[in-house]
Amino acid sequence: MANPTAAMLxxxxxxxxxxxxxxxxxxxxQELTKHGITLSEVRMVADDAPAIVAAVQALAxxxxxxxxxxxxxxxxxxxxxxxxxxxxGAGIDIRDDARVxxxxxxxxxxxxxxxxxxxxxxxxxxxxxxxxxVSIAPGFTLRNVHVMAGVPxxxxxxxxxxxxxxxxxxxxxxxxLRLMRGEGEIAEGLGALAARYTDLSxxxxxxxxxxxxxxxxxxxxxxxxxxxxxxxELAALFPA
Amino acid sequence: MANPTAAMLxxxxxxxxxxxxxxxxxxxxQELTKHGITLSEVRMVADDAPAIVAAVQALAxxxxxxxxxxxxxxxxxxxxxxxxxxxxGAGIDIRDDARVxxxxxxxxxxxxxxxxxxxxxxxxxxxxxxxxxVSIAPGFTLRNVHVMAGVPxxxxxxxxxxxxxxxxxxxxxxxxLRLMRGEGEIAEGLGALAARYTDLSxxxxxxxxxxxxxxxxxxxxxxxxxxxxxxxELAALFPA
Numbered sequence: 001m002a003n004p005t006a007a008m009l010x011x012x013x014x015x016x017x018x019x020x021x022x023x024x025x026x027x028x029x030q031e032l033t034k035h036g037i038t039l040s041e042v043r044m045v046a047d048d049a050p051a052i053v054a055a056v057q058a059l060a061x062x063x064x065x066x067x068x069x070x071x072x073x074x075x076x077x078x079x080x081x082x083x084x085x086x087x088x089g090a091g092i093d094i095r096d097d098a099r100v101x102x103x104x105x106x107x108x109x110x111x112x113x114x115x116x117x118x119x120x121x122x123x124x125x126x127x128x129x130x131x132x133x134v135s136i137a138p139g140f141t142l143r144n145v146h147v148m149a150g151v152p153x154x155x156x157x158x159x160x161x162x163x164x165x166x167x168x169x170x171x172x173x174x175x176x177l178r179l180m181r182g183e184g185e186i187a188e189g190l191g192a193l194a195a196r197y198t199d200l201s202x203x204x205x206x207x208x209x210x211x212x213x214x215x216x217x218x219x220x221x222x223x224x225x226x227x228x229x230x231x232x233e234l235a236a237l238f239p240a
Numbered sequence: 241m242a243n244p245t246a247a248m249l250x251x252x253x254x255x256x257x258x259x260x261x262x263x264x265x266x267x268x269x270q271e272l273t274k275h276g277i278t279l280s281e282v283r284m285v286a287d288d289a290p291a292i293v294a295a296v297q298a299l300a301x302x303x304x305x306x307x308x309x310x311x312x313x314x315x316x317x318x319x320x321x322x323x324x325x326x327x328x329g330a331g332i333d334i335r336d337d338a339r340v341x342x343x344x345x346x347x348x349x350x351x352x353x354x355x356x357x358x359x360x361x362x363x364x365x366x367x368x369x370x371x372x373x374v375s376i377a378p379g380f381t382l383r384n385v386h387v388m389a390g391v392p393x394x395x396x397x398x399x400x401x402x403x404x405x406x407x408x409x410x411x412x413x414x415x416x417l418r419l420m421r422g423e424g425e426i427a428e429g430l431g432a433l434a435a436r437y438t439d440l441s442x443x444x445x446x447x448x449x450x451x452x453x454x455x456x457x458x459x460x461x462x463x464x465x466x467x468x469x470x471x472x473e474l475a476a477l478f479p480a
Contacts, residue, residue, distance in 0.1 A: 014443050016279045017412065018269030019458060025284075029258030039256045041291070044265075044282035047443070051281070074424045075444040076431035106424075116427030151446065172257065184314045184346075187356030191316035203254050203287070204315040206391065218259060 003038045003169030003222070007059040010044040011052055011070035011080055012150055024069045024155045031159055036168035036222075037065065047071060052083040060087070060145055065166065067159075070150030072139065074116040084142055085124035095123040098138055105136040131161040170222035175231045179238050182206065182213040189237045190217065197230045199223065243278045243409030243462070247299040250284040251292055251310035251320055252390055264309040264395045271399055276408035276462075277305065287311060292323040300327070300385055305406065307399075310390030312379065314356040324382055325364035335363040338378055345376040371401040410462035415471045419478050422446065422453040429477045430457065437470045439463065 008028055014020040025042055032039045040063060045051040052071075059066045071080030085092035098121035106113040120137040123129065130139035130146065132154055139148040139158045148158040179186060183206045194202045200221040207214050217234060221227045248268055254260040265282055272279045280303060285291040292311075299306045311320030325332035338361035346353040360377040363369065370379035370386065372394055379388040379398045388398040419426060423446045434442040440461040447454050457474060461467045 010282075012443075013441055013460070014445060014458065016269055016282070017414070017460065018266060018271075018273050018279075019414065019443075020445070021266045026258060026261045029256055031258075033258050039258075040286060042250075042256070042282075042284035046280060047441075073444070073446065074427045076427065076434050077441075077443055111422070111424070114424060114428070116431075117424035119427070120424075174257070174259065182351070184351070184354060184357035184360075187314045187316065187359070188354070191356075194316050201253055201287075201317075203252075203259075203317055204313070205254060205260070206313065218254065220253070220257065 003036050003172075004064040004167065005040045006032055006037050006065040006067065007041040007043070007063040008039065009052075009055050009059060009066060009068040010042065010150075011047065011068060012044075013046045013077070015044055015070075016046050022069075023152050024150065027152070027156055028067055028069075028159060031163060033172045035163050035166070036171045037166065038169075038172070047077045047079060049079055049083050049086070052080065053087045056084060056087040056145060060143065064144060066145045067162075068145065068147050069155050072120065072137070072147060072149055074119050078119070080147060081122050081124065081140070084145060084147055087145075088124070088142060090124040090126055090142065092122055092124045094118055094121045098123050098129060101129075101136055101138060130158050133157050133161075172220055172222060173224050173227050174218055174220040175227050177217045177219075177231060177234055177238075178214065179217065180212060180214045180240075181238060183215050186215060186217070186238055190234070193230060193233060193237070197221075197226065200226060200230055202230070243276050243412075244304040244407065245280045246272055246277050246305040246307065247281040247283070247303040248279065249292075249295050249299060249306060249308040250282065250390075251287065251308060252284075253286045253317070255284055255310075256286050262309075263392050264390065267392070267396055268307055268309075268399060271403060273412045275403050275406070276411045277406065278409075278412070287317045287319060289319055289323050289326070292320065293327045296324060296327040296385060300383065304384060306385045307402075308385065308387050309395050312360065312377070312387060312389055314359050318359070320387060321362050321364065321380070324385060324387055327385075328364070328382060330367075330382065331365040332362055333365075334358055334361045338363050338369060341369075341376055341378060370398050373397050373401075412460055412462060413464050413467050414458055414460040415467050417457045417459075417471060417474055417478075418454065419457065420452060420454045420480070421478060423455050426455060426457070426478055430474070433470060433473060433477070437461075437466065440466060440470055442470070 127140040127142040367380040
């Protein structure tokens with residue numbers, strides 16, 4: 001059976017302007033691969049409601065799971081929760097379970113639980129909360145969309161909260177063969193091998209080090225014996 | 241007049257599996273911002289022809305420029321050029337100008353210009369070549385789509401070749417105010433300010449350092465005097 005599929009939506013002007021370098025995508029990609037869920041597409045959009053709503057609708061319809069990062073804080077540019085609700089025609093308001101969590105958190109710190117902070121308790125109707133052990137303000141899951149914070153430590157904590165609740169497939173295994181030959185020299189033999197192992201994916205990644213050309217060949221698949229067999233054939237084809 | 245808009249399409253299994261961390265998006269975002277072109281959307285897809293073709297068509301129709309990275313080498317998984325041709329119904333074959341560049345390059349190195357290496361001279365009909373001073377194999381521009389390599393040094397060289405040929409707008413200016421206050425404390429005042437300066441974008445990025453909470457407020461716009469005026473109001477609102 002094929003593994004479940006996923007998409008990610010990264011939300012935020014600061015990523016698209018180049019001010020901030022996104023690191024959440026790379027983290028999620030690695031975690032999903034370990035969990036046997038295939039990350040098939042990523043989109044990054046600005047803090048713009050029509051763009052967010054359209055992307056959520058397209059990705060939620062196209063993949064088993066959608067993971068979003070960014071835009072769930074207390075400020076005016078944090079519009080993700082409202083956009084997710086709009087994408088599914090769900091109502092949204094300050095919800096008691098989220099409000100209780102946040103009220104206790106600010107009381108412990110002696111800080112006012114003001115209107116801006118209460119915005120973080122706005123959760124779409126029908127959503128399940130995602131635990132945030134780092135800074136309390138929760139994410140949420142609505143249908144197949146998992147909505148998480150953009151701050152990397154919080155994002156990572158939320159991914160760790162959500163992933164164990166999802167059914168994964170067989171983890172994707174990979175083996176790498178490092179060849180001190182240029183891509184152009186190995187392309188024909190590699191292509192013929194890939195055509196025979198249609199259940200595996202074979203990627204070729206050139207590098208240059210100390211003036212010499214080389215290529216890393218990565219063979220990926222869910223059946224370890226097949227990956228090993230293809231690797232052995234490849235190694236025999238291009239001896240060191 | 242509004243600045244031109246752009247989208248980026250990152251192509252490659254190795255990014256989505258988490259094996260490789262993409263760095264081209266961040267580089268392009270910074271260069272476009274300097275050049276006065278607004279990066280509005282990014283998509284990342286696998287080495288999968290239908291996914292690449294669909295993304296190219298959607299982005300080319302939606303934005304003034306599309307920049308792609310990845311998938312233009314000599315191996316079987318390098319399918320970008322053929323997908324771009326298919327997206328626009330253009331023919332594609334080994335083209336003389338590209339073949340001449342590559343033949344000379346391999347002759348200089350004493351390497352065979354074999355069938356795999358000749359694949360890198362496959363250029364869609366009607367496309368213009370993009371210079372590659374690093375490793376010779378050219379990128380190309382077809383209509384509003386600029387097709388570039390995934391290897392970061394080559395990608396960056398190609399961006400430097402293409403950008404000066406494009407009409408930019410006013411560069412996006414930004415100023416940052418660092419406040420040692422949590423987002424929840426400044427959200428109300430910041431929101432009211434943002435509502436009055438609708439020509440600017442104001443982003444708020446929380447951080448935590450040595451146990452203290454703080455927020456960087458970034459004000460962006462193309463009119464420097466407006467950015468300065470908003471910054472001064474913000475600083476007066478939240479004195480250190």
